[in-house]
Amino acid sequence: MIRIENLNKYFGDKHVLKNINLEIKKGEVVALIGPSGSGKSTLIRCIDYLEEPTSGSIFIKGENIAKAGKGIDRIRQSIGMVFQHFNLFPHKTVMENITLAPVLTGKLTKKEAENKALELLKIMDLVDKKDVYPNSLSGGQKQRIAIARSLAMDPEIMLFDEATSALDPEMVGEVLSVMKYLAETGMTMIVVTHEMAFAKQVADRVIFMADGEIIEENSAVELFENPQNPRTKDFLSKVLQY
Amino acid sequence: MNVLDLFIEYKHYYIIGIKITILLSFLSLIAGVILGTILCLLKMSKYKLLSILSTVYIEIVRGTPMMVQIAIVYFGSYVMMGVNVDGFIAALIAVSLNSAAYVAEIIRSGIQSIDKGQWEASRSLGLSNKQTMRHIILPQAIKNILPALGNEFVTLIKETAVASTIGVADLMYASKIVQSSSYQPFNPLVIVAVIYFLLTFTLSQLIGIFERRLSHSD
Numbered sequence: 146m147i148r149i150e151n152l153n154k155y156f157g158d159k160h161v162l163k164n165i166n167l168e169i170k171k172g173e174v175v176a177l178i179g180p181s182g183s184g185k186s187t188l189i190r191c192i193d194y195l196e197e198p199t200s201g202s203i204f205i206k207g208e209n210i211a212k213a214g215k216g217i218d219r220i221r222q223s224i225g226m227v228f229q230h231f232n233l234f235p236h237k238t239v240m241e242n243i244t245l246a247p248v249l250t251g252k253l254t255k256k257e258a259e260n261k262a263l264e265l266l267k268i269m270d271l272v273d274k275k276d277v278y279p280n281s282l283s284g285g286q287k288q289r290i291a292i293a294r295s296l297a298m299d300p301e302i303m304l305f306d307e308a309t310s311a312l313d314p315e316m317v318g319e320v321l322s323v324m325k326y327l328a329e330t331g332m333t334m335i336v337v338t339h340e341m342a343f344a345k346q347v348a349d350r351v352i353f354m355a356d357g358e359i360i361e362e363n364s365a366v367e368l369f370e371n372p373q374n375p376r377t378k379d380f381l382s383k384v385l386q387y
Numbered sequence: 388m389n390v391l392d393l394f395i396e397y398k399h400y401y402i403i404g405i406k407i408t409i410l411l412s413f414l415s416l417i418a419g420v421i422l423g424t425i426l427c428l429l430k431m432s433k434y435k436l437l438s439i440l441s442t443v444y445i446e447i448v449r450g451t452p453m454m455v456q457i458a459i460v461y462f463g464s465y466v467m468m469g470v471n472v473d474g475f476i477a478a479l480i481a482v483s484l485n486s487a488a489y490v491a492e493i494i495r496s497g498i499q500s501i502d503k504g505q506w507e508a509s510r511s512l513g514l515s516n517k518q519t520m521r522h523i524i525l526p527q528a529i530k531n532i533l534p535a536l537g538n539e540f541v542t543l544i545k546e547t548a549v550a551s552t553i554g555v556a557d558l559m560y561a562s563k564i565v566q567s568s569s570y571q572p573f574n575p576l577v578i579v580a581v582i583y584f585l586l587t588f589t590l591s592q593l594i595g596i597f598e599r600r601l602s603h604s605d
Contacts, residue, residue, distance in 0.1 A: 193511050215515075222513030232508035236526050245522065246512035291508075298512055 146171045146302065146333050147192060152201035154187055154357075161187050163357040165201070171301075174334045176344035176365070179354035180380060185337040188354070189304045192335065193226045205302070222250060225295030229307040231287040233279040239266070239290050240275045243297045252298065265293040269323060285316030289323055296327075303327060305336040341384055345369050353377045390574045397565045397575075401582060404561030409586070411478055411550060411557060412543035416490075418483035420536065423490025430495060441491070448488035454549040457481040461553045478550035482543065489539055497532035498524060530601045537594035541587045548583075558582060 147169040154162035162184045169175055177185040190196040192203060194210050194217055203210050205220050213220055234242050243265065244258035253261060266272045269289040279287055288308055295303060305324065309317045321343050328334055328347050338344055344351055345365045352362040353374070361374045369385075372378045394401065429441035448456070461477035464470050472480075501524050509519040551560035562579035566572055 195507050195511065218510075218513050218515050220513075221511055224511070226507075226511035228504060228508065230504055232502070232504035234505065234508070234523055246509075246514055249518050249522065250513055294508075295512070 146173075146206060147335075148204040149188075149192075150202045150204075152188075152191065152203065153199050154184075154191060154196060155199045161357050162191070162198075165359060167352070167359065169333065169335065171333055172331045173350065174328045174332075174336065174348050176348035176351045177335060177337045177354060178339070178341065178344055178351060178380075179360075183354040184357040185354050186306050189226075189306055189335050189337055192302075193221060193224050193304055195226075218250075222246075222252070222298050223301045225292075225298060225300035225303040227288070227291055227295060227303065227305045227308045229311050231279075231284070231291045231311075233287055233291055233294070235279055238276050238278055239271070239282075242279065242290060243294045246294070247297050250298075258297065261297055262293070265296055268326070269293050283316060284312045285319045288312065288316075288320045292320075292323055292327075302333045302335070305334065305338070307337050307339065309338070309340060339384070341369070341381075353380065355380070388569065388571065388574075390577055393565070393569060393571065393574050394578050397561075397569070400561040400564055401558065401578070403556060404558035404579075405582065405586070407475070407556050407560075408544060408547055408558040411475065411482060411547045411555065412540060414479055415482035415486050415543055415547070416536070416540050418479070419486025419490045419539070422483065422487035424494060426487055426491035427494040427498075430491060431498070445488040445491055448485055449492075453482070453485050453546050454552060456485055457549055457553055460484075474550070474553045474555045477553060478547065478555045482547055482550070485546075486539065486543060489542075490536065493535040493539065494528075494532055497528040497535065500531050501527050533601065534594055534598040537590065537597065541590050541594075544586055544590070545583060 147167070149165055149167040152162055152165040153160070165188060177188065179185055187196055191198050192205075194203075198211065205224065208216075208220060210217060210220055234245070237245060240259065240262055243262040244253075244255065247253040247258040247261065248255050263272065263275070266275055269292070271286060271289060271293075274282060274286065274290070279290065282290065292308075308324070309320050312320065317340070321340060324334070324336065324343070325347050336344070336348065348365045350362060351365045351368040353360050353368065353372075353376075355376050361368065361372065361377045368377070369381065372381055388396070426441050426445065429437045430445070432438050432441075457478055460481040461472065461474065464472040464477065505523055505527070506519060509523045510516075514522070547557060548559040550557050551563060554560070558579060562575045565575040565578075569575065
């Protein structure tokens with residue numbers, strides 16, 4: 146589904162991704178963990194081509210995204226991205242936020258898109274909010290709307306960039322449970338997260354990154370209970386000590 | 388003659404002056420918005436040459452006095468092309484070209500004030516650059532741009548006073564006529580200052596109301 150080969154990314158002279166190689170299969174849920182500044186977010190932003198890799202290639206379903214040109218829009222339609230700060234469109238209602246992309250890209254008619262949006266809002270338990278503007282929503286509600294907005298495009302891959310980091314603690318759960326539900330439906334997911342319990346419970350595979358490198362990757366249980374690399378051990382001992 | 392009597396006696400000069408000042412400012416603003424939009428697009432273009440040309444134009448216009456610009460258009464059109472341009476037209480051209488530079492910056496900063504996350508969210512959904520600009524960025528940017536354009540209108544009302552130097556019968560010109568026909572050097576200046584102030588103050592208040600209404604719909 147996703148193949149990353151020898152990916153390098155520099156910001157100025159800062160080497161933020163160092164020769165990343167990674168393959169993610171259809172239906173797999175991968176959690177990316179690691180200290181801040183380790184390159185996790187940059188890595189998933191590269192997958193959606195929001196950052197341009199300095200060198201190396203990324204293939205989405207066999208297609209090299211750097212060589213897609215205008216075709217990047219079509220590739221992005223099959224990839225949903227959920228951001229830390231939600232990035233809902235403040236001048237559009239919840240319904241318009243969700244229906245905008247499917248209608249503009251010609252994927253659905255307005256009527257179909259609205260039906261689809263209602264279906265998604267039902268899953269998110271937010272049908273009553275369909276006509277309000279994002280401003281009046283709580284953080285947890287905003288993030289669930291943002292997830293619904295991505296899902297309206299029927300993506301095959303969902304990327305979560307610290308989707309719960311900007312939320313008040315009591316709202317983290319409602320977003321995580323939506324993500325868990327998605328994982329159970331067989332969605333291919335890459336989740337950058339600081340929620341270790343969630344990673345352990347939901348991810349098929351956990352990747353530990355530090356200083357722009359993949360230090361260790363393994364099944365969730367193995368990585369959390371039996372980390373091999375000293376840096377992984379050190380990181381886990383710090384985040385799991387409470 | 389006191390200030391009030393003076394105003395009543397010469398009021399038809401002032402009325403013509405007000406009309407000319409508002410007309411010149413308003414038409415220049417409209418032309419400025421059209422040209423400024425084009426300049427802004429050029430400046431934000433991915434083609435370096437276009438962007439540099441636009442930047443050079445904007446910097447030169449913003450870095451020279453409007454009085455000089457008006458004189459260059461008015462006298463330059465005769466010296467360089469042998470055409471005798473009407474004062475009002477020359478002022479209109481110069482003020483429009485001047486305003487375009489400021490408007491370009493207003494639009495650009497309005498667009499750039501929109502959070503980068505809005506671009507990213509829209510592009511990540513698979514919308515094109517153009518669709519993002521049209522449906523996501525511009526509708527939000529316009530809320531910053533419109534009030535700033537109102538302020539530009541206020542600025543133009545004041546700055547077009549220099550058009551009187553090439554004989555355009557604007558408000559400032561009316562004041563000069565009253566000075567010389569009434570033999571009063573000072574009072575006409577008080578009158579003209581009050582009129583300018585009333586024009587710009589009223590306009591600023593209207594912009595304020597409009598701005599509050601825009602932010603209400605957030």
